[in-house]
Amino acid sequence: MSTVIQHRGIRIVTLSANExxxxxxxxxxxxxxxxxxxxxxxxxxxxxxxxxxxxxFESYDKALWTAKAAAEFSAE
Incomplete structure (x- = not known):
């Protein structure tokens, strides 16, 4: 099941296999x-x-950190 978090108004969606x-x-x-x-x-x-x-990225945490940084940039 996909998960969605909002960061600075940007949706970050994590997809599961086959989504x-x-x-x-x-x-x-x-x-x-x-x-x-x-x-x-x-x-x-x-x-x-x-x-x-x-x-x-080698880990979910690194990919998520990058996504959050991109959301910060997009929100400006």
Whole structure:
């Protein structure tokens, strides 16, 4: 089940296995997704497209910290 936290008015959505951005996210959301490489941080655009960093983070905490930092920047 996905989880959502709000940080500075930005939704940070953590998706579970087999959940999709289209199902749970909207424009402006930051999405955390885990795969075999680690935790990925993606940013959702106006048409549901996502952009993210080139490498995965080794832990959920690092991905979440990065998402919160991005939310701080976006909120300014």
């Amino acid at each position: 999709t951005v289209a199902e749970h996210c909207k424009e402006g959301d930051i999405v955390l997704v885990q795969d075999n490489s680690g935790w990925w941080t993606h940013f959702v655009g106006p048409n549901g497209e996502t952009e993210g960093y080139d490498t995965a």
